[in-house]
Amino acid sequence: MVHLSNLKANHYDVIVVGAGVIGAAIAYELAQQGVKVALLEKNQPASGASGAAGGMLAAHSEHFAHPELYQLALYSQSLYSKLATDLLEKTGIDIELRTEGFLLPLTKLELQLRHKEPLQADQRYDKTFDENLFPLPNKGHTSASTHNDSKVDRKEWWSPSYLAQVEPHIYAPSGMIYNPDEPQLIPALFNQALVQAAIQHHVDFYPETEVYRLLHSQGKNHITGVITNQGEIYAEQVVLTTGLSTQQLLATEQYSLPLVPVKGELIEVSTSSQYLGHTIYGEGIYIIPKSNHRIWIGATSKPERTDTTVDLSAIAQLLSGAEQFLPAIGSATFERCWSGIRPGTPDELPYLGRIQPLAGLWTASGHYRNGMLLAAGTAKWMAEALINNDTAHIPDCFSPERALQKSKSLSSKSRSTAKGVSTWN
Numbered sequence: 001m002v003h004l005s006n007l008k009a010n011h012y013d014v015i016v017v018g019a020g021v022i023g024a025a026i027a028y029e030l031a032q033q034g035v036k037v038a039l040l041e042k043n044q045p046a047s048g049a050s051g052a053a054g055g056m057l058a059a060h061s062e063h064f065a066h067p068e069l070y071q072l073a074l075y076s077q078s079l080y081s082k083l084a085t086d087l088l089e090k091t092g093i094d095i096e097l098r099t100e101g102f103l104l105p106l107t108k109l110e111l112q113l114r115h116k117e118p119l120q121a122d123q124r125y126d127k128t129f130d131e132n133l134f135p136l137p138n139k140g141h142t143s144a145s146t147h148n149d150s151k152v153d154r155k156e157w158w159s160p161s162y163l164a165q166v167e168p169h170i171y172a173p174s175g176m177i178y179n180p181d182e183p184q185l186i187p188a189l190f191n192q193a194l195v196q197a198a199i200q201h202h203v204d205f206y207p208e209t210e211v212y213r214l215l216h217s218q219g220k221n222h223i224t225g226v227i228t229n230q231g232e233i234y235a236e237q238v239v240l241t242t243g244l245s246t247q248q249l250l251a252t253e254q255y256s257l258p259l260v261p262v263k264g265e266l267i268e269v270s271t272s273s274q275y276l277g278h279t280i281y282g283e284g285i286y287i288i289p290k291s292n293h294r295i296w297i298g299a300t301s302k303p304e305r306t307d308t309t310v311d312l313s314a315i316a317q318l319l320s321g322a323e324q325f326l327p328a329i330g331s332a333t334f335e336r337c338w339s340g341i342r343p344g345t346p347d348e349l350p351y352l353g354r355i356q357p358l359a360g361l362w363t364a365s366g367h368y369r370n371g372m373l374l375a376a377g378t379a380k381w382m383a384e385a386l387i388n389n390d391t392a393h394i395p396d397c398f399s400p401e402r403a404l405q406k407s408k409s410l411s412s413k414s415r416s417t418a419k420g421v422s423t424w425n
């Protein structure tokens with residue numbers, strides 16, 4: 001930890017505001033390339049949405065409306081294996097990247113195939129797969145694709161009898177689709193490891209340091225630093241990775257950038273022995289096995305809710321969703337529940353790039369329900385953009401310009417009150 005009062009120099013190449021996974025990943029990436037970075041966080045790492053996530057890196061299973069986002073998701077997902085190894089080596093923190101893969105209910109796939117929807121950029125089912133899926137073969141399980149290319153889905157249909165051998169607690173009379181290419185991790189550990197690794201690469205980390213406002217050059221349109229609760233700090237470039245709070249910080253500059261809060265709740269249960277080996281990814285429900293016989297069940301989706309309480313009805317909803325696939329899960333032990341606020345955008349694309357009217361100001365915000373998955377790729381793109389002062393490699397659809405508008409100032413000390421995550425034991 002570094003306190004501003006202890007600083008010899010308070011001028012940096014880049015200030016990154018917000019140490020969730022997005023800010024921490026960018027700081028780490030920049031520092032590895034020799035950039036002098038300050039990482040500022042008003043609370044602690046993982047105190048925002050990043051501490052509340054399920055940790056799925058579901059590049060194939062998520063429904064991305066935009067092909068560019070799907071491409072970023074695939075690229076980002078491909079970085080995690082090496083990243084997890086590097087973080088372990090550098091920090092000793094095991095982010096518990098698990099690669100057993102996902103199981104998806106067949107009904108969802110059947111519906112999609114029957115509707116014969118036109119091929120999208122994120123289309124996952126090639127002809128071979130379609131033919132293999134129907135009619136269902138009567139052997140144990142069958143491979144959907146012979147390709148061993150990470151860009152080609154390697155889904156398989158697992159028959160009920162095969163599933164019963166592998167996952168005896170799952171109820172799935174039509175079998176399930178197995179996707180080996182979807183990993184998952186522990187979000188808070190990932191966030192902590194990124195911050196620790198950034199510090200090892202000489203990033204100055206300032207926890208409990210809240211940015212109130214931006215500093216300007218005399219001409220007003222050039223950002224030169226930030227004003228915090230601990231004093232002023234200067235940099236050539238400032239990156240807002242403040243999730244939902246990016247909206248409030250830009251409002252102090254009389255700009256509006258719409259972000260949409262979507263609350264989510266999860267529960268954790270434990271079992272006395274191994275109960276589930278694969279993540280179950282259903283419609284509106286996911287069930288994720290973690291270490292020590294823990295299972296996370298998530299998540300609700302409540303637009304415009306910014307409180308971080310957990311509704312009693314959420315627990316009932318999640319339990320009932322999980323019972324579809326794990327009929328006996330009700331006998332597991334309740335451990336805890338929590339909630340967090342997903343930082344959404346109206347078009348469900350994150351904002352990545354310059355806040356154009358204010359030279360030196362950037363943002364990477366609005367990763368909605370896939371910030372864990374997108375963090376690694378976002379960091380690569382943003383570091384390249386900041387170092388070269390060039391955004392040509394970032395597709396235009398991610399530019400904040402698409403939604404940025406001039407607005408009236410909210411308050412000279414606009415503060416976000418929501419911590420973003422709360423836990424009840």
Ligand SMILES: Cc1cc2nc3c(=O)[nH]c(=O)nc-3n(C[C@H](O)[C@H](O)[C@H](O)COP(=O)(O)OP(=O)(O)OC[C@H]3O[C@@H](n4cnc5c(N)ncnc54)[C@H](O)[C@@H]3O)c2cc1C
Binds near residue numbers: 018
């Ligand atoms: C219930 C739930 C489940 C999810 N599950 C998944 C999942 O399975 N897979 C997946 O990929 N994604 C998932 N997500 C989404 C993912 O958690 C988010 O997209 C991601 O955490 C966003 O990261 P961030 O760094 O932008 O935001 P945050 O984690 O919110 O970080 C922003 C940080 O900025 C700090 N900050 C704010 N204002 C200031 C200020 N003025 N000064 C200094 N610091 C400030 C905050 O304290 C916070 O730490 C889930 C989210 C939720 C809520």
